[in-house]
Amino acid sequence: GVYTKVIQVPQDKPNYIGRFAPSPSGLLHLGSLVAAVGSYLQSKANKGEWLVRIEDLDPPREIAGATDAILQSLEAHGLHWDKDITYQSERTEIYQEVLDQLLHSHNAYPCSCSRKEIEVLAERGELGMIYPGTCRNGPTQTTRAHFSYRLRTKNAYIAFDDIRLGRRSQHLRREIGDFVIKRTDGYFAYQLAVVVDDALQGMTEIVRGEDLLPNTPRQIYLQIILGYPTPRYLHL
Numbered sequence: 001g002v003y004t005k006v007i008q009v010p011q012d013k014p015n016y017i018g019r020f021a022p023s024p025s026g027l028l029h030l031g032s033l034v035a036a037v038g039s040y041l042q043s044k045a046n047k048g049e050w051l052v053r054i055e056d057l058d059p060p061r062e063i064a065g066a067t068d069a070i071l072q073s074l075e076a077h078g079l080h081w082d083k084d085i086t087y088q089s090e091r092t093e094i095y096q097e098v099l100d101q102l103l104h105s106h107n108a109y110p111c112s113c114s115r116k117e118i119e120v121l122a123e124r125g126e127l128g129m130i131y132p133g134t135c136r137n138g139p140t141q142t143t144r145a146h147f148s149y150r151l152r153t154k155n156a157y158i159a160f161d162d163i164r165l166g167r168r169s170q171h172l173r174r175e176i177g178d179f180v181i182k183r184t185d186g187y188f189a190y191q192l193a194v195v196v197d198d199a200l201q202g203m204t205e206i207v208r209g210e211d212l213l214p215n216t217p218r219q220i221y222l223q224i225i226l227g228y229p230t231p232r233y234l235h236l
Contacts (some may be wrong), residue, residue, distance in 0.1 A: 001119050001121050002127055004102075006173030015048070015200065015204065016043060016046035016047065016049070016204050016205065016207075017043075017049045017050025017051065017203050017204050017205075018039050018040075018042055018043035018046075018048060018049070018051070018073075018203065018204070018205050018207055019050065019051040019053055019198075019201065019203055019206070020035065020036045020039045020040065020050070020051075020052050020053075020079075020081075021041065021050065021052070021053040021054075021055050021194070021197075021208075022036075022052075022054065022055065022070050022207050023054075023055045023056070023058070023061075023062075024054060024055075024056050024062045024063060024066035024067040024070065025058065025061045025062055025063060026063055026066060026068065027063075027066060027069050027070065027073070028069070028070045028073040028074070031062055031071075031207070031211075032209075033073070033077065034209070034236060035078065035207065035208050035209045035236060036074060036077075036079055037077070037205035038207050038229055038234075038236045039208070040058040040079050040236065042205065042207050044159075046205075048068070048204070049082040049083065049200060050079075050081055050084070051081060051082060051083055052071070052074070052081040052085050052086075053085070053086040053087075053088065053197060053201070054085060054086070054087045054088065055087075055088050055189055055190070055194070056066060056087055056088055056089045057088045057190065057193055058187060059089075059133075059187070060185075065102075067122070068160075073084070074126055082189065086197065086201065087160075088193050088197065089176065091193070091196075091197065092188060092213060094156075094196060094200070095192055095193055095196055096188075098196050098226065099166065099181065099182055099188075101150065102181070102225070102226075102228075103149070105225075107138065107151060107152050107225050108149050108150060108151050108152065108181060109135065109138075109150060109152065109178075110135065110139050110147040110148070110149055111134070111139060111147055111148045111150045111178075111180075112135055112139035112140055112141035112142070112144045112147055112162055113131075113133040113134050113135060113140070113147065113148075117134070118131060118132070118134075121134060125174075125175050125176065126175070127175060127176050127214050128176070129177075130174070130175065130176060130177045130185065131150065131178050131179065131210065132177065133177065133178060133229075135150070136152070146184045146185070146186070147184065148180050148182060148183050148184045149180070149181055149182040149235065150178040150179060150181065151178060151179055151181050151191075151218075151221075152178055152220065153172035153173045153176070153177065153178050153179070154173065155173060156171070156173065156221050157169065157170070157171045157174040157222055158170050158172065158217035158218075158220050160216065160217070160220055160230075160233060162213070162216075162233050163205075163232060163233065163234040164234055164236070165210070165213070165219055165235060168213065168216070168217075169217070171217065171219035172216075172217060172221060174175065176218070179191060179218055179230045181222075190215070191215065191218050191219060191222065192222065194219060195222040195223055195226070195228065196226075197202070198219075198228075198231060199223065199226070199228035199229065203231045203232070204231050204232065205231050205234060206231050206232070206233050206234070206235065206236045207235075208235060208236070209235065209236055210235040210236060212235065213217055213235045215226070215232055216235075
């Protein structure tokens, strides 16, 4: 079926919870600082909580000492978080439980395709290679030791209202195809982890950089599949 999600922006924002969620793949650069300040001010303007989550799910890309440096930069700019910091590296069992749920409901499947194999068959869209669904009915290379896991996008069309940018929409299968939620190297993908954590932490609004805007329809679709509430979105 066609999945459509249209987010209307309400005037009142009760029990506001926002967050800043940097990855320790580098120091806090200016763009990240803008996102941190924007999310902090939005939380305080709504008399809400502002949480910090360290998205340390990709050890090969992490830089030693980056987490401490990021937190020191936030404190140096007067950006003081509420509650304890959350580290995604400590939550992999939760992500695995959600992946198992998606596999059991046939909303996700194992994929044996390598990047090179996808490049041979796939069309290139504005957001990169559009996965052609090669393994949708089962892995084509069953002898491989490691698989990635993809979410079935079915015929999902997602539309939402960004607070700053207005209506945005995406037809997932046509524009990106079934997307990875756990990588071949065993690490969970950003798309899955961020959706799970935003839901479990009760986020009411996501304030982040516009560079992450193309990810939002995928994340809203995951929220629909998992039965999670959808927060409001504001891309700076």
